Structure formats: C-alpha cells, structure tokens
Amino acid sequence: METKYNYVKNHIKSKILQGFFQPHQKVGSENNLIQEYNVSRHTVRKAIDELVNEGWIYKKQGAGTFCADRTAPKSSREQRNKNIAVITTYFSDYIFPTIIRGAESFLSENGYQVTVFSTNNDIEQERRCLEAVLSQQFDGVIIEPTKSALPNPNINYYLNFERMGIPYVMIHAYYEELEPVHIIMDDVEGGRIQTKHLLDLGHEHILGFFKNDDIQGIKRMKGFIKAHRECGVSLSPQNIVTYTTETKNALPTQMLEEKLKGGNELPTAIVCYNDQLAIQLLDVLRKMKLAVPKDISIVGYDDSSLSVASEVKLTTVKHPQEEMGIEAAQLIKQIIEKKENSLQEPIIKPVIFNPELIIRSSTGKTGIKEVN
Amino acid sequence: METKYNYVKNHIKSKILQGFFQPHQKVGSENNLIQEYNVSRHTVRKAIDELVNEGWIYKKQGAGTFCADRTAPKSSREQRNKNIAVITTYFSDYIFPTIIRGAESFLSENGYQVTVFSTNNDIEQERRCLEAVLSQQFDGVIIEPTKSALPNPNINYYLNFERMGIPYVMIHAYYEELEPVHIIMDDVEGGRIQTKHLLDLGHEHILGFFKNDDIQGIKRMKGFIKAHRECGVSLSPQNIVTYTTETKNALPTQMLEEKLKGGNELPTAIVCYNDQLAIQLLDVLRKMKLAVPKDISIVGYDDSSLSVASEVKLTTVKHPQEEMGIEAAQLIKQIIEKKENSLQEPIIKPVIFNPELIIRSSTGKTGIKEVN
C-alpha cells in the first residue's frame, strides 16, 4: 500500500468517494496528474489502469479520463439480502457492544445483515471506514460520529452518501451542518440532573470531569454549569476538568489526585462524564482512603454494567443503550423501505431520549458541615 | 488487434485454449517471452497483465507466471471486497466484544469486512445465523460453537460449508466430529491452575461453579478435579455446582447462599467458571458479610475488565481475548489466500493458548485453622 502508484490510485479514489467528481466529469489529464503527484507518466498510468479496471473511472483516447457513473443498476437488487453498516467509535468497550447488539438483533430479525466498523474515535480511521462503506453496496448506515465536537474533514463523505442515495442515521451526536436523522440523548439535561442531585444533597464543591472532543461531553458540561446556576451555587472554573480521547487514561486521575491534595476547599463530590471514568476515579479515591459516599460522592453516566460491578454501586444516568440501537435500526429500516416504495425521501423525525437519574449508593449528603 | 501486445496476448491465450498449458503450469518467464516474441519487457507485461485481469493466468512474484484453473467459478469475485462472517454466542457481553475487536481490527486492516452474528447460545438462533451466512456470499467464517457440550443438530450446516468451499475456523471450542481448524485455550489446564493455586494456599474445601453446556465449562471442571487429585485432597461431589445458560442468573447465587448457610464444613474458597460469575458471587459474599480474601477466597477466569472493576481485584486466568480474535482472523486469511492460489486445501495447524494465572487480591491463605 506504500507504492507510489497505490498512493495516487487511492488518492484519486478518495476524491471520487468524497464526490469531488461528478459522473462523466474529467478527472484530469495524465500530465496534470504527473505534476500534481510529481511522479512519472508510467506511474500515473498504472494507477489509472487499476481504477479503470475496478470500474471507478473510464478513459477515451484523445478526450481524457473521466469519473464513472456508479449509480447502481437497480436490477438484481431485490433478491439479495439487505446490508447495513454500523460504524461506531468503539466496538468492544463499554456500552457500545450493547448498542450494536440492539441494532443487530432487530435487523437480523428483519432479514438484514449487519457489518460493523469502528473508528477508535480517530478521524483517519473514520475516513477509512467511510471509504469502505461507500465502495461496497450498503443499503443503509448507522453511524456514531467521530470526535463530534471538532471540525470534521470527512463531511464530504457524508454528503456523498446523500448523493448516492444511501440513507444514514447518526447516533449519540451529529454534525449540525448535515442535519441528519439522529438518535441522541438530551445530554444537557443529563449533565444537569447529575449535578442537581449532588447540589440537592448539599454539596457545594463539585468537581466535573468532561470529555471535550465529542458533543456529548460538551453538552453534559453545559448541564453541569446550568445546574449550578439554577441552584445559585457559584462554580469555580478550576472545578471543571476537561480531557480528550488521547488523554483519557492518565489526565483525569492525575488531576483528581492534585485536586484532593490541594489543601483548601476540598471537593465533596465528583460528576463524571461516564461510568468508565467514574470507575477509574474510584480507584484514586480508594488509594487516598476516602470513603464513598461518606467522604466524597461520585456520579457516573450511562448506567453501564460497570456501575454495579464494584462494591460501590454508582449513582448514574440511564443510557438507553440497547434501545438506542433498536431505535436506530428501526429508523434506518423505515427510511429504506419508504425510499423503495415511494422514491421520495421520507421525512423522519429524530429521536431524543430523556435522561433519568438512577440513584444508588455512591452519593450521599455532605457530612462535612455536620462534623465541623 | 494488430498491436504487438495484443498479438502476444492472443497467442498465449490461444495456447491456453488449445490446452498447451495445464492449469498451474508455467507459461514462461517474462524473459522467455521477450525472446520468443522479440518484443520489449513492457510489451510482454502489458499482454500478461491483461490476461491476468481476464483470469486466464496468474502471477507469483519470484516464482513465475502460471496458467489459471478456469474450472473454478470465474464470476467477478476478484474485484469485490472480501467478507468474513463472525458468529459468536454473545456479542455485547463480557470478553466477546474484545475477541471480535481483535478479529475486526486485523481483518479491516487487510481489506476485509466483518459481518457479525450472535446466537445467544441458542441452537435455533445458531441455525438462523448459519442459514444467513450460507445464503450470502461469505469468503470465510469465524465461529464460536453454540452449546458446544451438547449434541448439535446443526452439524449439517457446517458440513455444507465444506462442500461449498467456504473455510471456517472455530474458537473457544469445536465439535470433535468436524475436526475443524480451531483456536482454543487449554481449559483443563486453566481449571487446574485455578484450583491448584487455592490448594497451595491451604484451602481444602473449595466450591467449584461450572457451566456445563459448553465444552469450556466441562474442561475447566475436569481441571478442578484433576488438581484435587494431584494434591491428594479429597473432593466431595457436593462441592461442584453446575449450571447452564438458562439458569446462570439465579442458580449459582442461590446455591452459594445455601452452601454458606449449611453449618458444617464451610467452604473457604470458590473456583468460578468465569469472572462474570465471580462478580455475581462476590455480591452474595458481601451480603453475607464475608471478607475477601480473609474469610473466603475466590478465583475467576478470563481476566476480563470486570476482574479489576471492583474493590476486590480478582485472581483470575488470563484469556487471550483480543489475541484470540487476531489469531482467528489470521488463520482464516491464510486459508482463503492459500485456497485462491493453489486450489488445494492447505494444512493449517490449530492454535492452543496456554492459560496463565494472574494473582490479585481475591485469594489468600486460609485463616480458619490458625484462628481455631
């Protein structure tokens, strides 16, 4: 894959998949490409030959090289099974398997097959997934956006889905500019009730840990701030810790240790972006010999299996998980079937799940004031 | 048709059609053809490239150019992506996502796509999965057998895979009668070292909980018994509890409660079929106010994320998980590629992982005797 002609080939293919070229539009002459990629004519021709062979482009002597028309020849589509691609950030971790299971079980019951991809929340890997899906013949895509809070360079691929008539629904988050059908939680509300619960219990120094490279984290942080404002409790900016996919393993635990050592104004409660983080932070609390919830309260998010795995049963926010997967599957099925029958793009409403707090034993009233 | 490369191409094609070359027979090196037709290397390559593309011949770097076997199905198989089906008992739970991720990451890096199915360890659902896979065009299948310890009525489907030339590998367990390529752990040894560890610590009344509808459970139980025998510790049949997929949620916890209430000969240690069960049983121990490992020791199996989620860090047996997925993917890729090139079913050796005990804080010396 590291040969020059392969690089040229893949680069051109990417452009096609991103919709840079309309069918029958000129891809550029051999001379153009020679200059663009700074390679020999032979190399360009080798790349182009393969693309022609795979049906992406066609050539006409004396005229030029053109983008092929890949709009599927509808025929013989009926008999084959329907295929749905599911692209999520993670695959094996945490709540994602459950979401995927929801989609898989519903779709397989309805005669669809599910092919899975994961991006590891990495833009480059997302691009590869999107290219793979566009290169194949999928009838629909369920996708969780990667790094949804950051500008996404792969937007073009999504636009190309629309151009090629492949319906998709987004879960967990969505890119505003695309206005896709989406299935999300009300994450602001989720963050709000996490925090409100602690404020109601009398906590006033609450640490908030939020992941800020996806929209969910940003929104939950918004809810965290909103709750403080509603309850009239002032919030120091130093009480908010943000981290990213790349720093998630070390940064939050390290920050918590620092915050707990810094003598004055010790926090009495922690709001976590998710259960996974809460479990990580619980280990820090154990190490520092702090009892939960007597010395410090902690709230998770997602109600994953981790929330009840340890001796501390986490107070957390319910995430629909399997239900979200099923809902996404139902939506994509509806869209596909409507499209088949009526040819016009149906209007489908997004789904927004309302969060719900599950109170377990990791939160309690602040005891500090009574003790003093 | 009067170009040189076309002449060469047609001449070689004629020879093939006249039967001058048997399948897999050498067509002649580039240098031979250069001399034979008195043309440049480039011209020969162009001719050969087209013949390869049309499926008449194939090339192998370093080896030569050979006549293809046209008896095989010539239908546009080359250009489409390769699809692998992964069928596991579970999908979203426990270590399965990690295994699947291993396979998925390796395969997607190698240009394959992964379609997933799960049987929920139910024979009827397994049948549906197998039918779906057989009716689609999959290039290979990675499968974990369902209820592997029980007679399987779906054996015929597996035989049909062989008849249709679809390679498959089995993970975790396999049906003896099929003698498939398989990737498993040495579960007898795993059960043995789990138990040996406790016996070495001085425990003599050890409860063993095993799932007996899959082969892994049966084998781990075998290891449990073997360890007792090796250490010369007598084992009461009442110390072994077996359960199935259907009873896994209620039966083991209930049995443990009974065993702990029954006054005489209280157990001082527990061997669990897996970490998932260990976590379940830990809750029972907490409810009965038994400290781990002071009052009772417990050993898990699989080294899943659950084993370190709680305050009790489980002593457990390492399961290769992701590695097993990768290994399975590598094997299936090897088989597919060898089959493509040489037509003869390659001989691939099964993989057996050796278990390894990971000692954490859930096990300790029995304290009862010293106390008395």
Place this chain on the structure above:
DNA sequence: TCCGATTTGTTCGTATGTATG
C-alpha cells in the same frame, strides 16, 4: 474540412527492489 493543441495508446530502454526456490 482541416489544423493544431491536447490527451491517451503503444513501444522501447534502464535501473533497482523484493520474493521464491
């Protein structure tokens, strides 16, 4: 209709890298 610029097609040469047996 023809011209000329552009673009792809064919063919030669040369060199170095990499896999196979």
Place this chain on the structure above:
DNA sequence: GCATACATACGAACAAATCGG
C-alpha cells in the same frame, strides 16, 4: 547465499484519437 522472476519506477519517442477554432 545466489540466481531467477516478478514489481516498481524513472525516462523518451512516436502514434492515434478528440476537440475547439
């Protein structure tokens, strides 16, 4: 380790088709 055979990559020249003026 070595020869063989295919893979990648550069350069050059001329032929043939296309298209706008």
